[in-house]
Structures are given as structure tokens and as C-alpha cells.
Amino acid sequence: MSEKVVKIAVDAMGGDYAPGEIVKGAIQAAREQGIEVILVGRKELIKEETSKHGAFPPISIVNANEVIREGESPVAALRLKPDASILVSTRMVKERKADAIVSMGYTGAVMVAAIEVLGKLEGIKRPSAGSILCGFASATLVFDLGPNADCKPRDLLTFAIIGSVVAQKILHINNPTVALLSNGAEEGKGNFLVKKAYQLFKESHLNFIGNVEGNDIPFGKANVIVCDGFTGNILLKFCEGLGEAIVERLRDFLDRQLPREKIEAITNDLFSLTHTAEQGGPILGVNGVVVVGHGRSKAPQVANAINIAKMAVESNLVEELKTELERELK
Amino acid sequence: MSEKVVKIAVDAMGGDYAPGEIVKGAIQAAREQGIEVILVGRKELIKEETSKHGAFPPISIVNANEVIREGESPVAALRLKPDASILVSTRMVKERKADAIVSMGYTGAVMVAAIEVLGKLEGIKRPSAGSILCGFASATLVFDLGPNADCKPRDLLTFAIIGSVVAQKILHINNPTVALLSNGAEEGKGNFLVKKAYQLFKESHLNFIGNVEGNDIPFGKANVIVCDGFTGNILLKFCEGLGEAIVERLRDFLDRQLPREKIEAITNDLFSLTHTAEQGGPILGVNGVVVVGHGRSKAPQVANAINIAKMAVESNLVEELKTELERELK
Numbered sequence: 001m002s003e004k005v006v007k008i009a010v011d012a013m014g015g016d017y018a019p020g021e022i023v024k025g026a027i028q029a030a031r032e033q034g035i036e037v038i039l040v041g042r043k044e045l046i047k048e049e050t051s052k053h054g055a056f057p058p059i060s061i062v063n064a065n066e067v068i069r070e071g072e073s074p075v076a077a078l079r080l081k082p083d084a085s086i087l088v089s090t091r092m093v094k095e096r097k098a099d100a101i102v103s104m105g106y107t108g109a110v111m112v113a114a115i116e117v118l119g120k121l122e123g124i125k126r127p128s129a130g131s132i133l134c135g136f137a138s139a140t141l142v143f144d145l146g147p148n149a150d151c152k153p154r155d156l157l158t159f160a161i162i163g164s165v166v167a168q169k170i171l172h173i174n175n176p177t178v179a180l181l182s183n184g185a186e187e188g189k190g191n192f193l194v195k196k197a198y199q200l201f202k203e204s205h206l207n208f209i210g211n212v213e214g215n216d217i218p219f220g221k222a223n224v225i226v227c228d229g230f231t232g233n234i235l236l237k238f239c240e241g242l243g244e245a246i247v248e249r250l251r252d253f254l255d256r257q258l259p260r261e262k263i264e265a266i267t268n269d270l271f272s273l274t275h276t277a278e279q280g281g282p283i284l285g286v287n288g289v290v291v292v293g294h295g296r297s298k299a300p301q302v303a304n305a306i307n308i309a310k311m312a313v314e315s316n317l318v319e320e321l322k323t324e325l326e327r328e329l330k
Numbered sequence: 331m332s333e334k335v336v337k338i339a340v341d342a343m344g345g346d347y348a349p350g351e352i353v354k355g356a357i358q359a360a361r362e363q364g365i366e367v368i369l370v371g372r373k374e375l376i377k378e379e380t381s382k383h384g385a386f387p388p389i390s391i392v393n394a395n396e397v398i399r400e401g402e403s404p405v406a407a408l409r410l411k412p413d414a415s416i417l418v419s420t421r422m423v424k425e426r427k428a429d430a431i432v433s434m435g436y437t438g439a440v441m442v443a444a445i446e447v448l449g450k451l452e453g454i455k456r457p458s459a460g461s462i463l464c465g466f467a468s469a470t471l472v473f474d475l476g477p478n479a480d481c482k483p484r485d486l487l488t489f490a491i492i493g494s495v496v497a498q499k500i501l502h503i504n505n506p507t508v509a510l511l512s513n514g515a516e517e518g519k520g521n522f523l524v525k526k527a528y529q530l531f532k533e534s535h536l537n538f539i540g541n542v543e544g545n546d547i548p549f550g551k552a553n554v555i556v557c558d559g560f561t562g563n564i565l566l567k568f569c570e571g572l573g574e575a576i577v578e579r580l581r582d583f584l585d586r587q588l589p590r591e592k593i594e595a596i597t598n599d600l601f602s603l604t605h606t607a608e609q610g611g612p613i614l615g616v617n618g619v620v621v622v623g624h625g626r627s628k629a630p631q632v633a634n635a636i637n638i639a640k641m642a643v644e645s646n647l648v649e650e651l652k653t654e655l656e657r658e659l660k
Contacts, residue, residue, distance in 0.1 A: 149521040
């Protein structure tokens with residue numbers, strides 16, 4: 001644990017509920033987590049929001065006039081808008097004015113800003129994103145969940161290394177088990193990609209336990225489950241969709257059979273268990289701590305993302321990643 | 331509709347509950363569906379079972395002494411066991427002694443027997459399997475669900491053609507909509523495979539509506555959703571696993587809050603909605619009607635599989651497939 005106070009740059013302009021909910025969540029995090037928050041965005045808009053929350057802990061504001069929105073080409077947008085909040089905040093990490101950046105903005109832009117400003121770690125082709133896919137298995141991370149749609153066997157190995165470090169540093173799991181997601185449990189099952197990756201995994205230092213299948217995910221059969229980002233993204237969204245369909249069905253069925261607050265409790269529980277990945281997580285493989293959350297995030301999710309960033313900073317996640325990538329990918 | 335009685339060869343030895351539940355389901359189907367059933371397997375064992383059901387409709391028995399079990403190499407097993415029930419029944423279709431074959435046996439062996447005995451249709455590299463993946467969307471078929479783990483764009487086109495014919499002939503959907511499963515709705519999203527397939531789909535006669543995402547599956551956004559068999563298999567099993575996790579959670583939550591029979595009703599409902607694909611379906615792309623069901627099938631699932639076979643025969647599914655494959659893949 002570092003003794004100095006962690007400083008986090010928060011992109012106050014990114015997200016569907018920006019800047020209101022972002023500022024609210026950042027203030028909450030600063031109060032509860034004993035960190036310093038720097039809000040980045042349009043100063044007058046941010047001040048209007050901070051003034052609603054009375055006396056507050058160490059929060060400063062850095063002005064940034066522009067915002068990048070979903071649908072813009074991230075590469076072009078970053079070039080045309082050098083004063084965009086996401087770029088200004090990422091630069092603060094580069095210049096060591098902040099230890100981490102947190103954004104609920106457009107993931108594509110956050111990713112490109114992270115790559116361009118901070119650079120990628122040695123051995124990384126494209127940064128990876130992963131998280132707990134399904135709340136039923138809260139000690140299981142799935143990597144990759146999106147950025148890497150087309151993968152080579154070595155990319156899967158990289159996800160496994162990243163996932164193992166995150167499981168240790170953020171979920172505090174000692175010697176996390178690693179598995180490949182496949183269409184059968186036995187060695188030899190899989191598409192070409194998985195079959196080739198299997199050999200690399202076997203030869204690695206990872207705590208590799210073999211293949212797992214789709215039905216193993218909710219039961220947490222491994223701490224790190226590895227797949228290409230295309231499959232991961234489809235699974236993540238299918239989990240959300242199935243959760244919504246089941247919640248609808250339950251509401252109809254339970255209507256007038258149970259008190260309203262009990263129906264709310266069970267349906268909210270199932271909804272959040274199937275929407276865990278929405279909480280966001282770090283972008284891994286860049287030279288700095290960058291946490292991106294869902295655009296729909298409200299204050300509690302913002303505070304949670306800030307907490308993840310804090311844990312990543314305090315546990316030296318990026319340094320540890322560098323070491324592990326170097327050891328495995330040499 | 332053909333006027334003659336449909337004759338179905340049923341592999342009485344395949345499945346976890348063979349021959350008891352297979353025979354029971356076959357008798358039920360023969361009674362209810364007005365078809366002729368030929369039970370294939372060890373004569374004395376089958377007779378023991380049929381005798382339990384009293385007077386019964388047109389059922390005959392064809393002896394076959396051997397059985398192929400899960401775990402055997404299908405190709406080797408079929409060579410070493412020429413008198414296996416699955417081979418004997420498939421040969422009956424080839425020799426026009428039966429219109430279709432239904433088996434709850436080892437899928438790999440059923441598939442290989444179908445290919446070797448009946449042959450593949452023109453344009454088919456490897457037969458495909460698909461079904462309703464999720465009971466919430468009962469007018470949506472997902473293809474491929476397993477046999478084709480590694481695909482080329484043209485394979486996805488083949489699945490789309492097959493899926494469209496099945497949607498018309500078995501689900502009675504007129505001009506079924508077809509979509510590609512992808513990691514984003516817009517054209518241009520996807521892995522290399524999906525992006526290339528998108529162009530082929532656009533140029534086809536299919537009623538192509540573009541990409542759908544994982545969360546669109548339970549809401550039936552298209553009648554035929556196409557993916558490679560690796561992704562399809564993982565989704566299918568994830569659907570089952572998530573269903574089981576949710577049912578467990580609900581049982582705990584509802585315990586003593588609702589009468590036991592209501593808890594059973596809602597949990598059974600959710601279980602079956604997330605285990606729809608277990609019902610099995612036709613193996614598509616071989617020159618004959620072959621329906622394979624889940625090994626765990628009991629009598630009602632067996633009767634259901636027989637009903638699918640009957641519909642496939644009566645609707646000339648295989649002839650229609652030949653025509654459509656020829657039209658699209660020329």
C-alpha cells in the first residue's frame with residue numbers, strides 16, 4: 001500500500017448522466033475512500049454540480065472544453081478535439097498529475113486516448129477488457145469481453161496473464177485458476193484457436209485447469225475464463241438479455257402472489273446478477289490505470305469505478321502486469 | 331401433406347433411458363401422431379418394454395445387436411459395429427424402408443452414420459444442427475449450435491439457408507427474417523468472419539435484416555440467427571447454466587414465501603425455457619431426415635423428436651433444402 005493519497009482524474013463529461021451523476025459519485029468516492037479527485041470538464045457546469053453537495057473533501061477542477069460522443073470516430077475525434085475531457089484527463093496520468101483516470105464516456109474514445117497518450121505495454125497488440133461476467137460467479141473474471149474480436153492463440157495467452165494479475169490484485173485471489181472457454185471439457189475440444197491456445201497455456205506458468213464450457217461460467221469453475229472478445233461480448237450481452245427476459249416473466253408470474261417489495265427485491269437481485277459486467281473495469285495493457293464504466297452509470301457505479309481505480313493504483317497493477325507479461329511472453 | 335402413413339425408424343438403444351423411455355415415447359407418438367414406428371435394437375429387450383404398454387398401434391421391431399456409446403470414436407465404432415442400432419436404422423432410410431430416423435444416442439455417431447450412409451447434400455461441407463436456443467423466443471432458430479466449430483463466410487450462408495427452410499417447414503414461418511449474430515448492430519461490426527458473411531448475406535435471396543447482438547436472442551429479433559458452431563454451442567450451454575443458477579437462487583428466495591407447488595411451477599417454467607435446445611432437432615444437410623435428441627430424453631421428449639421427424643417428412647424438408655441450397659450456392 002502506498003502511503004500517499006491516491007489522486008484520480010475523473011472525466012466529468014463522459015456518460016449518459018454527466019456531469020450530475022459523475023460529480024455526485026466522485027464526491028461520494030472522495031469522502032468514503034480517502035482519495036483526491038480531480039474533476040475534468042467544463043468548469044462552470046462542474047461547479048454548478050459540486051455546489052449542490054455542500055462542504056466536500058479534496059476535489060479540484062481542471063477545465064476541458066470539449067466532449068467526445070458515442071458514434072464519433074474515436075481516432076478522428078481525438079485529433080479534432082485536443083481539449084476533450086477524456087484527453088485532458090488521460091494526459092494528467094501521463095504527466096503524473098494523477099495516478100489514474102476514470103471515465104463513463106464512449107469506450108472507443110477512452111481506449112484510443114489511453115493507447116495514444118499512455119502507450120501500450122510490451123507484448124500487447126491491443127488492450128483488453130474483462131470483468132465478472134455473471135454475478136453468480138463473483139470470483140470469476142472473463143477476458144476478453146470486447147476489444148479483441150479476432151484473436152491469435154498468443155492473444156488468448158495474453159488475456160490469461162492479464163486476467164490472473166487482475167484476479168490477484170483486484171479480487172485478492174491467490175494463485176487463480178485459469179481455463180479456456182470451449183465447446184467441450186476434454187483436451188482436443190475447441191475451434192482451431194482454442195486448440196492451439198491450449199498448448200501455449202499448458203507450457204505457461206499459469207495455474208491452467210483446462211477447458212470449461214458455457215454452463216460452467218455461472219458456477220465459477222475457474223477464476224479466469226479466457227475467450228476471444230467476439231465470443232465474450234456476445235455472452236455478456238446474452239447474459240443481460242436473458243436476465244431481462246427472466247425478470248419480466250417473474251414479474252408477471254409473481255404479481256399479486258407476493259408483496260410488491262418482495263417482488264422488487266428478487267427481480268432487482270436477478271437483474272443485477274445478470275448485469276455485473278456493466279460496472280466497468282480497467283482497460284488493461286496500457287501504461288497507466290484507466291477505468292471505463294458503462295454509459296448508463298449513476299453515482300454508485302461511478303464511485304465503484306473509482307474504487308477499482310484506487311485498488312489498481314495501490315496494488316501496483318500496471319507494474320505487476322509488465323513483469324508477468326515479460327516473464328510469459330519472452 | 332403426403333397421404334401415406336409416415337414410417338419412422340427409432341433407435342431404441344440410444345440414450346440414457348434406453349430402451350424403456352424410448353419405447354414408451356415411440357408408442358405414445360404412434361398413438362397420437364398416426365404414424366408407423368419401427369423400433370430398432372435388441373429384440374428381446376424391446377419386446378419386454380412393449381409388453382408393458384398393452385395393446386398398441388402399428389409398431390414393428392427390427393433386430394440390431396450392438397450399441398455405440400458416448401466416448402467411442404464414432405468413425406471407428408461404426409466400422410467395428412456394423413450391426414449397431416444407429417447404423418441399422420439409418421440404413422432403413424437409405425433403403426426406403428423408413429422415411430426418417432430418430433435417435434437419442436451419441437450425437438457424434440448419429441452424425442457420422444448419417445453422413446456415411448445417407449451422404450451429404452450438394453454444397454454441404456459438414457451437416458449443421460440448430461434449434462430454438464431459448465424458449466423466450468419460440469420463433470427464433472439459432473444455427474449452428476455445435477457441429478461446425480470453425481467456419482468460413484460461406485458456411486454461415488449455408489446455415490442461413492438451412493435455418494430459413496427449417497423456420498418455414500417446421501415452425502411454419504412465412505418469409506423468415508435472418509440475422510447475423512455479432513458484437514454490434516451496425517454493418518461493419520463483427521469479427522472477420524461475420525464482416526465477410528455480411529456481404530454474402532446481402533447479396534442472397536434471404537430476408538436478411540442485418541446484425542443482432544447477444545441480448546436480442548431472448549427477444550426474438552430475427553427468426554433465424556446465424557453464428558459459427560463454437561459460439562452457438564457456448565451460448566446454448568451458458569443459457570442452460572444461467573437458467574440453473576437462477577432457478578437455485580429463486581428456490582432459496584421463495585422458500586416459505588409461496589406454496590411449494592407455485593415454486594415448482596415457476597422454477598420448472600424457467601428451467602424449461604432455458605433448456606429448449608435439449609429437445610433436439612434434425613441433422614441438416616444429409617440426404618434424409620435424421621432427428622437426434624438429448625441423451626437425457628424421457629418419453630415426452632422422444633415423442634416430440636418423432637413429431638419433428640414427421641413434420642420434416644410431410645413438408646418435404648430435404649427436397650426443399652436441396653432446391654434452396656442449389657439456388658443460393660450456385
